[in-house]
Structure formats: C-alpha cells, structure tokens
Amino acid sequence: MENRLISTEQIEKLIDEKKIAEIRQIFEVVPSIDIADACAEIEDPKKIIFILKTVKSEYTAEFFTELPSEVKEEIISSLSNDQLAEILESQFTDDLVDDLEELPANVVTRVLRNVPKERRATINRLLNYKEDSAGSIMTTEFVVLLSDMSADEAIANIRKTGQNKETIYTLFIMDRQRNLVGTLDLDDLIFAKGDEKLESIMNRDFVTVQVNDDQEMVANIFKRYDLNAIAVLNNDGRLIGVITIDDVIDVIEEETTEDISKMQMVTPLEDSYLETSPLKMAKKCVPWIIVLLVLGTFSSMVLSIFEERITLVPILAAFIPVLMDTGGNAGGQTIALMIRGLALQEFTPKAFWKIIRKEAVSAAIIAVCVGVFALFWFSVEQYTGIVSNSAANGNIWQGNCWTGEYFWEVFKVSGLVAMTLSIGVFASKMVAVLLPMGAAAIKKDPAIVSQPLLTTIVDVTSLLVYFGFAAIVFNI
C-alpha cells in the first residue's frame, strides 16, 4: 500500500538536487505511469534524461513508454546514439511501433538507425500494416512450443526463451510442420504432470484472426471468448504475431470514442482531445454542421410553402421548436440503443424483425404517453398565458376563460400540436431503427449516416403533418 501519487515539484526537486538514491527508491514503490505523468510537465528534457541514466532500465522502459509523444521527441533529439539504443532495447516492439507512428519522420529515421538490423525489419513490417488492422496492433514477441514437447520441457523452454516476450500466459503450440495446432494457458501447463505431452493438455478449440482483420472485430472476439491473447495468421495461415489483452482494451476505448463522436456528428479525432489543436477540432466539426445546415433547406422549404398559414394562425409558430426538439430527441434515444447494439454485436440479422416489432410497440406506447401529456401541457401553456392564443382571447389571470368556446379554441391548438408530436415521436423512432440497420446491411457505418438523416426526415415529416392538419382544424 505504498502507492501514492508523486507531484511534478517533488520529482523535479529530487532531480535538481541529484538525489539518486531517492529517485531510484521512488521507482520501486510508485507505478511508472504516475511518475511519467509527473515528469510530463517538466520543461527541461535534460532532467528526464537524468532519470533515464540514473534508474535501472527495467523500470525506465515502461516509464519512457508512458511519456507524452512530444516529450519523447525532445528526449530522443537530445540523446546520444548509444543512450538511444539502450532505451530502445528495453521497449516492447509493439509499444515502440505505437510511438513511431506518432513521431515526426526525422525522429523515426534516427530511432530505426539505432535498433539492431533484425528488429528494424520487424518494426518496418509492423509499421506497414493498415491502420486499425490486427497487424498494426500485434506483437511479434510470443512463445511457440512444439506439440510433442513434455510439460517439463515446455517450462524449461519458456524459462530460456520467454524472458522478453510480451506474454507467456498464452503459449502457442505448433506441430513439426510449423502449423498452429493449439494454444495453452500457462496455468494449465503449471498444473500438468511433468511428463505429459503438450498435445494432450492444449486447447484445440482456439480461435484466430487474420492479419488484415479490423481491430474492432479483434476486440469483439476477445470479449466473446474471454481471451488473454490471440494468434494472428497471415494469408497462408501461418502464425506471424500475437495480440494481447492490454492492447485490446485500448482498442475498445478507441472504437467506442469513435462511435460516440460519429453519433454526435464529429469526425473522430486522431489524438486525445487535449492534444488536438483548436483548428483541427474545427475541421472535425464544421463539415457536419454544414451538412445539417444544407439538409435544413428541406424544412425551410416546407415552412416557406406554409407561410400563409402561419400568418393566419400565428400561434402555430410558437410550437415549431418543441416539435423539432422532441421528435429529434425521441429518435436520438433509439439511435443510441441501435448503434450500441450493433457495435457490441448483440444484433444478429435473425433479430431484425424482432427488433422492429419491439421498437414499434414501444414507440406506440411512448407516442401515446407523450401525446396525452402534451395535450394537457399545451393547454396549460395557453390557459396560463405563457403562449397567447389570440383566437381564445384571455387566460386565467384575465378571467374570461371558462367558456365552451374558449375551451374549444385552446383544444384545437393543443390537440393539433399533441397529435403532431405523437406522430412525430412514433415516426422518428421507427426511422431511427431502420436507418442504422439499413446502413449496417449495406455495410455503411451506422453511426455516421443516421443522425443527420434522422433530423431531416423528422423535421420535414413533422412540419408536413402539422401544417396539413392545421389546414383542416382551422379551415385555412
């Protein structure tokens, strides 16, 4: 329980005073990421280099990985080639590749010059896999055992070769022809008898992914099968890499952030919010606002056509915002549930009709509830004079409002708005089911197409219904 946060001031002071023993002590008891966070705010890269030189590399490897990329860049620029090579040696290849993807080209070149030739080849290969593919997140550091080894031989083998591997908790078993024939969890190996052959204790019901598979699919497989690590095969079915659970958690976060962004019509940011410049942020937001603005033309068109009706019954205008907001909101609820269900792969094609039936029933219930409440509430608005109905002429403060005629004039407006709202809510929810499912069916991203189309369809439908019935109700 000696874990405590360390502040930037504390660590900077220790560096300034060259308290080597105390700095080493901190690395013993404080998690590396907490120290990296504290050091991220130190201006002078030389101070961080002092840490890298002072502390054992088994601690600094992780520490270095966790530093923000601009700090890494500064450090790499100020290090000698030997110092750089030493730091690079201790990093896992997949972490290193992640770093390189964020660093400027000249820094990347310098890093690549300072790793051994063989490793350089591996890094270059990993850098070339398509972004967001299984290849781009896999590591090439994994343990392979032969199926005819005994458990004791396997453990001896791991002790000899497993030291720098990303994981030894999942072991990959090949036959003599170098085909992947099974996986083995380290705990099963630990509990096995020493002379048992691996082929009799390994799992044969393992799953694998292809190197070009999308990382979101990989994440879904991890979740479904509760994996620690998965084998990545190339197009010839050969084992070329392994993806581990820690990288998958990052993928899950990343994909969810992307989905949420798209759902709210922001093009996903490449970096974290804090690392994105205001100009870049604007670029991610503006196109969508303009799309919506252009799509808004349809509602302006409808309103322009019905201009005369508004002039004749001006109170109609007062409820336009509430019709737009409520309809859009009701559909937004359904879109959220749909997109999440699709992302978590809860929805199979088989469930399609079931979902539509279910949503139709719940949309109908919601439409009726909201309609009834709206009828009451919009009447209250008129009776209290919050919204003035010139035809009814009067409200509870001015008296003159308990006549049948008054009631009828109020009811005409409340009834029209409530009915439009009811229809709008129902239509909006049905459109909100169909859009994401339709998008998924034609392999388009459901998160991206749904929201702007929904808004447009709902606005136009509501306005048409509203002014269509207004003509009947008010004889205009």
Next chain:
Amino acid sequence: MENRLISTEQIEKLIDEKKIAEIRQIFEVVPSIDIADACAEIEDPKKIIFILKTVKSEYTAEFFTELPSEVKEEIISSLSNDQLAEILESQFTDDLVDDLEELPANVVTRVLRNVPKERRATINRLLNYKEDSAGSIMTTEFVVLLSDMSADEAIANIRKTGQNKETIYTLFIMDRQRNLVGTLDLDDLIFAKGDEKLESIMNRDFVTVQVNDDQEMVANIFKRYDLNAIAVLNNDGRLIGVITIDDVIDVIEEETTEDISKMQMVTPLEDSYLETSPLKMAKKCVPWIIVLLVLGTFSSMVLSIFEERITLVPILAAFIPVLMDTGGNAGGQTIALMIRGLALQEFTPKAFWKIIRKEAVSAAIIAVCVGVFALFWFSVEQYTGIVSNSAANGNIWQGNCWTGEYFWEVFKVSGLVAMTLSIGVFASKMVAVLLPMGAAAIKKDPAIVSQPLLTTIVDVTSLLVYFGFAAIVFNI
C-alpha cells in the same frame, strides 16, 4: 484452426440421435460460448441436460455459464439436487453470483441449498455488496503467498492450491502478519531463481481498491496501470478479494453503454436491448421526452412574445428549424467530446482553463466558417425560390432579381439568419463545455444533465438573438 460455428440444428440432431462421442468431440474443438449460443434456441431443457450429463464437467462449467438466464432457470428447475450440486461445484464463484443476481428468488434458494455451507457464506456475502461496487464484481478465489517463501516453494504451493482459483497470473504476497505487501506476476516467478525469496522479486508499487469503490473507478485503474488483476481491500485494509481483467472488460462495456444512453437521454437499461420488454423501454424513454417537452415551454414563450414580428415578416419562421437543429448539433459535438474525456479521466481539474480556452478558439473558428457558408447558402435558397422572400419578390426563374434592391432584401434575411446561427453555434459550444464540467465539479453525472439543458438554453438564446436583431433589421 478447427474453430467453426455450430448450428442449433446440428447440435439438436446429435442430441436426438444420442451421438455421445460426437457431442464430446464438439466440446473439444468448438469454444463453449459458440455451443451455448447454438443451444440457447433449443426449446426442450431436457436436451441441454443431456449434454450436461454426457460431457465432462471441465467443459460444461463454462458452457453452463454462457447460457441465457431463462434457459439456466429452466434447467435448474428440471435437475435433481445431486445433478445441480455437481454443476454448481464446477462454476467460479463470481460467475455463480452473477447468475444468481438474475434468477428468481425460489431458484436462488434452491441453488444456495445445493452448495456446500462454506461456499454458501461466501456467495451470500458477495450478493450483499452494493451493485456496481468493487465487492460485487470481485472473486474470493485467489492465491496468497508469504513474502518469505522461496520461488520454488511458491510454485509448489500454487500447484497444490491454485487449481480452482480465478487467476494465478497475479499472485498476492502477504507478510507473517497477513498484511498485503506486494503482488507478483506469474512470469516473474517462472523466471526467478529457485531459491530467491518472493520479497526480493515481488512488485512493491502495486495499487489496490476498496470494496466499496465504484466499478467504473476500478476499470479506470486497470486501464491506467495495465493490470491483469487487482487486490480488493476491506475498510481495515485486509485483502478480501480480487478482480480480474475479464470482469473489468464487461464493466467497461456496461459503463460506456450507460454513458451513451444518458447522453442521448435514455435511462440506462438493466438488461441488453433484446431482453428489455417494449413497456420497460417506454419507461426508460418517456420521462426524458417529457422533460424536454416541458423545457420547450421557454421557446414557445419567446415565440409567442414575438408572434407579431413573424406576422410582419413571415419568412423569419422558415429558418426556425435550421437555427434550432444547427445550434443543438454544434453543442452536441462538444458535449460528446467532453463526456468522453471526463469518462476516460483525461480531464484533470488543472486542464479546466486550457479546455475552455481551446474550445473558445475552436468555437470561434467554427462560428465564422458556418456563418460565412450560411450567408451564401441562405441567399441561394432565396434566389432559387426554395424559400420565398415576399419583400424581395421574385427569383432567378421569374427574373427580376438582379437589382440592388432585390439583393438588399435577400441580404437582410441571409445576414440575420447567418449571424444568429454564428452566435448560436458559438454560444452552444461554450455552454456545452461548461455544463458537463460544471456537473462534474458538483459531483453530478455530466452525461445526464447536459443534453436537455443545452437544448433549452440554445433554443431560447437563438430565438432571442434572432427576433431581437430582426426588429432592428426590419424596423418592426
């Protein structure tokens, strides 16, 4: 690579024909969850019980865990007490507790009667932890070693006691006074020399959680420190349980789904979408629609006040929907980024001013871009007659529109709407930064309060700006 999906028809046929050998073979090569999925659609629980009796319990434990809860319920009702006890014995305690939380009380009672007394006490304790607390997701099956053991002794100890533990990849090290003093990754133990003491190889910089901590906090700690398992302490600082990464992934999914639901104003569902009845769904959606409807009163009020201005310049009404939609959408973008940043704990209190400055700059850029485009686009709408401007009188199809007077009438409208839009977008984005940060500061859920308040504030502000300036522009 023998993994393939199995269909309901295939497995049902094998059961009907009592092909025991083949069923056993399937469990060797197909992941349990795939078989459970196939069996979920089988109507007759006796057929599934046939599987449970036929196949080795090391396979059926996981298979049983993965079955949907209504199928589990049927099976439990049809099993004899002995059969039930046998199945329960092979399940992990935390999985069993998860099941019990979903089963009806009479089934729970029956299950509890059929587990050994000691285990029953543990289950009862776990069932009593607050929902969504660390206690509710922890397991009590973990490996504890003493700090003065040697590596060889530790491995021997694990081989003897670790067999039914949830994880042996993270080991928990206590001193003779039963205080938790370190954690040890199994791989470090494997690579250690046989006579090394655990206290010299264990991690002292480990983190822990309290039994009442919220599960979302636990998930964030897992992600931050890249953990496989974490120790759960009670209020006296004693180790009482362990949470493993597989359960944390479920928590991450659950919490994200909740955030997305709240952001789009649905009260989070307790079950998956497909398992929620339409009536329940309506209950989760209706309150929010009504909240928005009541908040919409403010915009109706504003419009009611400015009724006369619409009658005098009817074209003003045509742009109300686009003003509402664009403003709401611009703020929605920012809310999405804020809520995600807060959920992932990217935003520290220190970053507060930085975020506001950044958002102010990007909102200003966006407002200007959108404003300029809007000026152009709304003019196009009028020139083409999509929106008819009675004051300008004419459009490109009817001719008569290349006079200075025509241009001026069009420009008055476009300029007014574009300016309102610009101000609306800027204000909306600023409100969208402040609402979630403010909510977080007063410990309210940022996802829940932001959207309805944003919509209301933006609608009212835009309408006030719009009709305020309209009075000046049109002299009304």
